[in-house]
Amino acid sequence: MAMYQITPMTLTYRRHSYYQQENELLPPKVAVGGAKYSYNFTKTFLAEHVDSFPHMPALKEDACARIFIQDLAKLLRYQESVANKGLPRNSYVVLVDIRSSEVFSVGHVPDSINIPISAELISRDGQPTSPQVQMLLQHRRRRESLTVVVGPNQAATQKFCKMLTSLHFLHVAIAHGGSSALSQAGMLCATL
Numbered sequence: 001m002a003m004y005q006i007t008p009m010t011l012t013y014r015r016h017s018y019y020q021q022e023n024e025l026l027p028p029k030v031a032v033g034g035a036k037y038s039y040n041f042t043k044t045f046l047a048e049h050v051d052s053f054p055h056m057p058a059l060k061e062d063a064c065a066r067i068f069i070q071d072l073a074k075l076l077r078y079q080e081s082v083a084n085k086g087l088p089r090n091s092y093v094v095l096v097d098i099r100s101s102e103v104f105s106v107g108h109v110p111d112s113i114n115i116p117i118s119a120e121l122i123s124r125d126g127q128p129t130s131p132q133v134q135m136l137l138q139h140r141r142r143r144e145s146l147t148v149v150v151g152p153n154q155a156a157t158q159k160f161c162k163m164l165t166s167l168h169f170l171h172v173a174i175a176h177g178g179s180s181a182l183s184q185a186g187m188l189c190a191t192l
Contacts (some may be wrong), residue, residue, distance in 0.1 A: 045184055052177065064149075064161040065175040069185050072148060076109070093146040096136060098160050099152050099179060106180075107188030109150070117156045121163065140169050150175045150182060 013057050021149055075093045095112035104114040114134045115121070121133050128134040139145040147169050151157030157174050164172045175182065182188055 025117065058183065062164065062174065063158045064172040064174050067148060067173045068176050069181045069187070073185070073187065074176055075146070089095070091143070092139060094139050094147045095150060095175075096143055096147060096160070096164075097150045097179070098156060099150075103152070103179075107183060107190055109182060109187050110189060112150070117151065119159055137167075140167060143170060145169075146173060148172045148173050148175050151178050153178065 035083050079093050095109050095114050097108050097112045098117040100116050101114060113136055115132050123129050128137055149157050149160050161172050161174060
């Protein structure tokens, strides 16, 4: 039930029915309490982002659902507000960035997990190959977890999503526009 209440519209997107008031897509004027997840959606970015969403034939070829960057930002802000209020978490958004470690350190979304596409997730003896993979595997088979994959290109992201679904991740989505859309929206920060 909790996942249903916060399911973004883009996971059930249809081009002819997607409509939101412009002010619903824009960020709040002031980030309350120094919010961790900042973003800057210009009207131009929003228009281009929605227009770049593929038509149905292309969507059918995707391994997983796609999520608009602005819906991802809303989920991350919701998750942050729940944590700040000390409330129990009824859902989890797990952001997996599959770019190389070097590129990840230059700019990434806070709290995202970096697992390069070239990395092996599970060793031959069935063990996670890194602490990052171990963190990710904690969300496997969890109904209340949404795993969102961010990648450098569509082919790499699709490949990683297929790997996650083969490992029994229940809810996997692709961040529409990938790392370039996150960068344009001002959602990336550097590793300190």
